[in-house]
Amino acid sequence: MSKLETVAHDADVCVVGGGMAGVCAAIAAARGGARVALINDRPVLGGNASEEIRMWICGAFGANMRESGIIEEIELENIYRNPHKNYSQWSALLFDIVSREPNIELLLNASVLDADIDSAGATIRSVTAWQLTTQLFHRVDAALFIDCSGDSILAPLSGAEHRWGREDKVEFGESHAAEVADGRTMGMSCLIQVRETETPQPFVPPWFAHRYERDDIGPGRDLNHRRTNFWWLESGGNGNTIRDTEVVRDDLLGVATGVWDFLKRHADEFDTRNWTLEWLGFLPGKRESRRYVGDHIITQSDVEAGGPFPDVIAFAGWSMDNHPPGGFYEPGEPTVFHPAPSPWGIPYRSIYSKNVANLLFAGRNISATHIALSSSRVMRTCAVIGQAAGTAAAIAIRRGTTPRGVYADHIDELQQRLLGDDAYLPGVERRPTAPTASATMTASNAGRTYTVSRARTIYPDDVVVFASGLRAGQRTRIEWLQEEWRADAEALRNGVDRAVDDQDNGFWCEPGDTVEYALAEPATLAQARIVFDSNLSRHYQEHRMKYHYPLDDPGTPVAESLVKEFSVDARIDGEWTTVAVVTDNRQRLVRVALPDRPVDAIRFTPRVTWGAPLVHLFAFDLE
Numbered sequence: 001m002s003k004l005e006t007v008a009h010d011a012d013v014c015v016v017g018g019g020m021a022g023v024c025a026a027i028a029a030a031r032g033g034a035r036v037a038l039i040n041d042r043p044v045l046g047g048n049a050s051e052e053i054r055m056w057i058c059g060a061f062g063a064n065m066r067e068s069g070i071i072e073e074i075e076l077e078n079i080y081r082n083p084h085k086n087y088s089q090w091s092a093l094l095f096d097i098v099s100r101e102p103n104i105e106l107l108l109n110a111s112v113l114d115a116d117i118d119s120a121g122a123t124i125r126s127v128t129a130w131q132l133t134t135q136l137f138h139r140v141d142a143a144l145f146i147d148c149s150g151d152s153i154l155a156p157l158s159g160a161e162h163r164w165g166r167e168d169k170v171e172f173g174e175s176h177a178a179e180v181a182d183g184r185t186m187g188m189s190c191l192i193q194v195r196e197t198e199t200p201q202p203f204v205p206p207w208f209a210h211r212y213e214r215d216d217i218g219p220g221r222d223l224n225h226r227r228t229n230f231w232w233l234e235s236g237g238n239g240n241t242i243r244d245t246e247v248v249r250d251d252l253l254g255v256a257t258g259v260w261d262f263l264k265r266h267a268d269e270f271d272t273r274n275w276t277l278e279w280l281g282f283l284p285g286k287r288e289s290r291r292y293v294g295d296h297i298i299t300q301s302d303v304e305a306g307g308p309f310p311d312v313i314a315f316a317g318w319s320m321d322n323h324p325p326g327g328f329y330e331p332g333e334p335t336v337f338h339p340a341p342s343p344w345g346i347p348y349r350s351i352y353s354k355n356v357a358n359l360l361f362a363g364r365n366i367s368a369t370h371i372a373l374s375s376s377r378v379m380r381t382c383a384v385i386g387q388a389a390g391t392a393a394a395i396a397i398r399r400g401t402t403p404r405g406v407y408a409d410h411i412d413e414l415q416q417r418l419l420g421d422d423a424y425l426p427g428v429e430r431r432p433t434a435p436t437a438s439a440t441m442t443a444s445n446a447g448r449t450y451t452v453s454r455a456r457t458i459y460p461d462d463v464v465v466f467a468s469g470l471r472a473g474q475r476t477r478i479e480w481l482q483e484e485w486r487a488d489a490e491a492l493r494n495g496v497d498r499a500v501d502d503q504d505n506g507f508w509c510e511p512g513d514t515v516e517y518a519l520a521e522p523a524t525l526a527q528a529r530i531v532f533d534s535n536l537s538r539h540y541q542e543h544r545m546k547y548h549y550p551l552d553d554p555g556t557p558v559a560e561s562l563v564k565e566f567s568v569d570a571r572i573d574g575e576w577t578t579v580a581v582v583t584d585n586r587q588r589l590v591r592v593a594l595p596d597r598p599v600d601a602i603r604f605t606p607r608v609t610w611g612a613p614l615v616h617l618f619a620f621d622l623e
Helices: 020-031 070-081 087-099 154-158 245-265 300-304 370-376 379-399 403-409 411-420 434-438 489-493
Strands: 006-016 036-039 104-107 110-117 124-131 136-147 192-196 275-280 312-316 320-322 336-338 344-347 359-361 440-443 449-458 477-486 507-509 515-523 527-532 563-572 575-582 589-593 599-609 615-622
Touching (some): 006 020, 006 124, 006 379, 020 036, 020 070, 020 379, 070 087, 124 154, 136 379, 300 344, 300 370, 320 370, 370 379, 379 403, 403 411, 440 489, 489 507, 527 563, 575 589
Parallel strands (some): 136 359
Antiparallel strands (some): 110 124, 124 136, 312 344, 320 336, 440 515, 507 615, 515 599, 527 589
């Protein structure tokens, strides 16, 4: 028995890992009514996106394909509060969003090191974490566990089946797989960030910096500090990306400072004379280690088919971005971007354990082959998987079942809950609530025609077309086209809350126009649900966190298409009453509480946008 104190905690759901997947999983489970303990082994949240690592949050390619739901909520709030992308403010924002959830108990600086498993070896009863700052052990007893730790710490502690390394071409029929299976993975990176100043800045390399000349830096490694976040400062995939982390980190610090030294020694050529090394990452960002095995293992074929799974709970749309294990030390390109469709669906069966009954997982550790993982591992994809895992956990708690039981008996409930919370599921439509479906809808501008700007994905002439008929989402561009569009408020209850291909699925109007639901008979409603247009085609380079800091940085504005000011009115006993006036909205999904008494009509009035001349809405529901 330890001589140090152990603090006991009790939760419905324990989330291990506070990266973007874990944050979204914890928030989703908590908002679903579960009591959540979120354990993170670092002092800040965000994982690979945190101020300790600073990797971009990337996701699906193409027009209208940005991931929505909780990750969009977080990033929209960051744009509003933190337009210049200060990482300290980013850490504060994540802490704010998580800690304000009343159903989440947050344990920071706590590293899980043990788990108590039942005698049958099929259920986790508790996990124990060591908290460095307090010299306390924390034991969390929970009904369900979600491993979002990246390195899948609960796999060796629970005996959960998992994989490591690269499969061969034969096992799953993957043309992009290795010729011979091995234990190699993608590597890890220590990034650098630079800042522009008004005067020349010297750089004195530390003793551990490697010295490079041009021939030492291989092809495909962008040296333009205004364009790259130096993701290719990578190594470690030839060894063990968990066990070797400290050794690889030391070498990566030498690689990173050596590359910056090279750029400074050639300051005129690379325009680095007035630039200084603002930040050097001492915590490596990882791409791959343990991958859990679920009831389904996603393969290259699934990716290329678009994953039209009946149990789809999230989507991806990044290329199969397969980094060679040697990283910086590889003589060839630093990655191969194998094409993938955008979007492709991720099944629920790939986010819960095959052999541990109460274990889910989300992030870069889902049940996928090495090749399939290379498309699903980017953080905006990990975040929407996290939201799905947390939502499933809350349903399992409420229904008294297991994660597999949710698949067997409640998959429709899971999908509809995700859609209601503004997650997009390709091929699945949200069913309008009964009050929404039965009410009579009118709009003050019905039938009016507008010239609108709509985004389209433009594919290259030599686009890859898969056997499924889907086209690759990479090497595409987004083009904005002017079109004539007729106002039709019925789009607000069609069950699709974003533009999909040529279908706008939205309602256009001018500020001050109204949309109204008249109920067949008075009823007490809980809330109105509204989905605004946050421009899901906005380029991720313009809205992600910073990777360099020029003097002339203008900051990032809130998306012009969002509605900033609006009001909601309720008709009670024949009289209209204003129930909400919002003057600083910056969110895409908004729920407005309605009076706790019978109403016979609800009216919504968008008043001011963040700059767009027209209002564009995707949903207005009564709940």
